[in-house]
Amino acid sequence: MNSVAGINIVRFILLLLVQVLICNHIDFLGYINPYIYIIFIFLFPIREERLALLVVSFMLGMLVDLFSDSGGVHAAAAVSLAYIRPVLLKSSFGMLYEHQSIKFSTTDIGSLITYISLGTVIHHSILFSLEIFNISSILLVLEKTLFSSIFTIILSVLIIILFSRNRK
Amino acid sequence: MQQIFNFVIRNKTFLLFLLLFSIALALTIQSHSYHRSKFINSANFLTGGVYGTMNSVDQYFDLKTKNDILAEENQRLREQLLNTNTTLDSTYIDSSYAKEKYRVTIADVYKNSYSSVNNYLTLNKGKNDSIKRDFGVITSNGIIGIIDNTSKNYSTALSILNVKSKINAKIKSTNHIGSLTWDGKSPIYVQLEDVSQFAPVKVGDTIQTGGESSIFPKGIGIGTITSFESDISGDTYKIQVKLFNDMTNIGTVYIIENIDRTQISSLQNSTNE
Incomplete structure (x- = not known):
């Protein structure tokens, strides 16, 4: 139990720092940034209380907002992702989730990619529609969502695979 | 129950x-509403500290470019000094007129963003260096933004690359004014709106700050005109301006305080009443 909490605290701090110090400044092609801090929400232990996940996600989003002067957009997107995570888990892992026996390091890669892609697209569409906050620039929202999602999905899957191999 | x-x-x-x-x-x-005190901004102890640590490592990588920029600026200033028409005579300084109009503070940029539609900069000077809201921020090339929030040691500045930003500007060759806005697309171009159709607009002309805003001194460079078109109403031009500053690469900035600002704004307020 203690080591699970420890791993999550370290993951929280590391992902936050990597996000605000590196990923926020990539600006690929001028505006495409990955938002890899949501890996924390993806990998949060499934058996833990959902309320805890909501509060922790809110804090994580708020801290990212604090660093990037963006009001509350990351907090809103992160809380929404945390709230609908069970639905995503059920739709991408099916039976495994019902038995509460998902291990992210051993699941097959297909379901993992489905899970992360669905979550990322939902998170990013909320994030960018709140950030731009203007219905007439809906094309800009879709464009940013699409490109940033691709970037985030690739990076997140790579990071998850890379670090779960190491732990074995 | x-x-x-x-x-x-x-x-x-x-x-x-x-x-x-x-x-x-x-x-x-x-x-999203301009001029409201915010709780969530990066001018605080935590974020300032983290960005400061990063900056102290980061700054060594571009020392050479920074030196080049400084040398270039020195050259330009020296040229200006040697070519001034008025010779300064030290015997005629009357202390009541010698009062300075602008106070300049140098600051390091701890964080700069340009990929969002609401971009802010974090600077390493704050209330302790008597930086307040609505001071102007410039570099040797041109304007950067306006101070928005301040804490003890840090401040955030509303970048000109922010859809909320609106700055008074004019065409250098004439005195036609307009307001400088950003459409959120490219970090290289900003838009000058509400320029009267009477203005002789030419591609390649320089855009400067107009003296009206009391935030920036008159005549600080902004950029050059690349294209222009008539507004839908047909009364005004909408001008594309290419910025002098590379907004994606800013290291050191100057914060400008207009010392007469309170006097000007209180006068304007009393006139409006």
Whole structure:
């Protein structure tokens, strides 16, 4: 139990720092940034209380907002992702989730990619529609969502695979 | 009563989600309105400290470019000094007229963004260096933004690459004014709106700050005209301006305080009443 909490605290701090110090400044092609801090929400232990996940996600989003002067957009997107995570888990892992026996390091890669892609697209569409906050620039929202999602999905899957191999 | 409690307990996840989401939404909406004091900004002890540590490592990598920029600026200033028409005579300084109009503070940029539609910079000077809201921020090339929030040691500046930013500007060759805005697309171009159709607009002309705003001194460079078109109404031009500054690469900035600002704004307020 203690080591699970420890791993999550370290993951929280590391992902936050990597996000605000590196990923926020990539600006690929001028505006495409990955938002890899949501890996924390993806990998949060499934058996833990959902309320805890909501509060922790809110804090994580708020801290990212604090660093990037963006009001509350990351907090809103992160809380929404945390709230609908069970639905995503059920739709991408099916039976495994019902038995509460998902291990992210051993699941097959297909379901993992489905899970992360669905979550990322939902998170990013909320994030960018709140950030731009203007219905007439809906094309800009879709464009940013699409490109940033691709970037985030690739990076997140790579990071998850890379670090779960190491732990074995 | 019992039923209410049951309802709350049954839907506790959803209610907590609703609460947190509305807090975040409120902060977002508040951040979209200009000139409101914000709780969530990067001018604080935590973020300033983290960015400061990063900056102290980071700054060594571009020392050479920074030196080149400084040398270039020195050359330009020296040229200006040698070519001034008025010779300064030290014997005729009257202390009541020698009062300075602008105070300049140098600051390091700790964070700069240009990929969002609401971009801010974080600077390493704050209230302790008597930096206040609505001071101008420039570099040797041109304007950068306006100070928005300050804490003890840090401040955030509203970048000109922010859809909320609106700055008074004019065409250098004439005195036609307009307001400088950004459409959120490219970090190289900003837009000058509300320029009268009487203005002789030419591609390649320089755009400067107009002296009206009392934030920036008159005549600080902004950029050059690349294209222009008539507004839908046909009364005004909308001009594309290519910035002098590379907004994606800013190391050191100058914060400018107009010492007469309070006097000017109180005068304007009393006139408006």
